[in-house]
Amino acid sequence: MNESFDVAIVGAGPAGISTACILAESGVKTIVLERGEYPGSKNMFGGVLYGHDLAQILPDYVQRGCPVERNIVESRIWYLSEDGGYQLGYRDRAFDDELKFNVFTVARAKFDRWFADQAAQKGALVICSTVVTDLLRDGSGKVIGVRTDRPEGDLRASVVLLSDGINSPLAAKTGFRPEPKPENVALAVKETIALPEEVIDERFNVGPGQGVTTEILGEVTLGMNGVAFLYTNKASLSVGIGANLADFAARRVKPYEMLERFKAHPMVAPLIKAGKPREYLAHWLPEGGYDAIPQLCGDGFLVAGDSAMLFNAPHREGSNLAMASGRLAAEAIMEALQRGDFSRRGLAGYSARLESSFVIQDLKKYRHFPGFLGRHHEIFTTLPGAAAAAAREMIRVDGVPKRRKQQSILRNLRRRLPLLDWIRLLWDGWRAFR
């Protein structure tokens, strides 16, 4: 590979392909290097993608045959104890009308492949089965290309976009981002469970093509700071659970055992009953929030998507931040190409654009969220059981006067969590979400 490119992109995920689409459309000589056999073959997420950010790259993505699993018409939140739980959901006709495809599920092995095809049709060169093992630098340290695991695999480029995801040995080796600390990532495992389309429609009370997302907190993560999810695909369910990696290490919990327990929960088991597991995968989620974002660009390189730790945990938004950061990287790269300046200063338009976009603004808003969950393990330990006991008591009909029930519930809540801790929880919670 003696050819040189304007831009080399590491990783064919939502961030890298977004950049490639925009650059290739403008005639910028772009190469995408993907380590998997095909784009998406190494990629995994919960399952939710966002139409607004995809449309900014491909306005006609529906006509182009984007492989949508289900259009999300209802979003649920569950707070579970060991034996039951609270549920809250919101459904709206608008989500199947003017907001159709604002939120939808995809399978990454299909979506990323399709997305990379669109970039290739626009003129980007997408090369698979190629691992980028190092960055090439000149005497001053400026990045001038990449080294791959192919024979004579050095490749020169004016700009390198690092969109190789959260797990990046390249980052660790080259130092463009420090290796994440265990407390800054969550380890999630997910099973894809096949069920007939009509069975999913019935169990989730939706019509054909319509879907439901469920985000789940509580005792299911066995006292660890974590979250579970249940998403509907066309003819399968994505059932996953994750927790902070530092918590996993401290608690000696095996991820797949936690997943099996979750699948057996009384609120989950009936929904996946008779389903056939088809795939079992594991992946990290960037959990550090705003304070874990690395330097976003340097001399000759930019960092986007999960590589840049762009993940909005309270809203489970990640794929849209990847696509938006990829788009803004493309804009900044084109600016740099016009000026012929690929130094950190020349690429700084990227940081500026991200700062003024919803991406950084949202992460800033929830800056205290990771710390909030880390400091308040009661959300995952004592509170689910206490909340469950309260509901059970109020619903149970047993001749006990309601005022007495109320008093015993309050006593129990105070006993499980002292008043001062309640105040601390509410105060920190307000700070995390305001």
Added chain:
Amino acid sequence: MSVKVEDKLFLNRFRVDEESHLGLIDYSLCTRECPDQPCLYICPANVYRLEADRISVNYEGCLECGTCRIGCPHFNIEWRFPKGGYGVRHKFG
């Protein structure tokens, strides 16, 4: 609850390289200085197993998440991606 992770890994497609992409830098360190041995339980694919008195590395079922690399308290795991095109191959993702 005892779960056989092999049943789960069996669902996946792998293109296994003859050469391991994972390795322990110093095998003796694991028994000498690591009483907790978190690799034995944090790995979602149960790649690391205690056999007799040493840890074996069953790289064939690795899901390439990176957990062992940063979860090893002694950073004793040499971690590369499998060669291009090798390793786990997602059908669904």
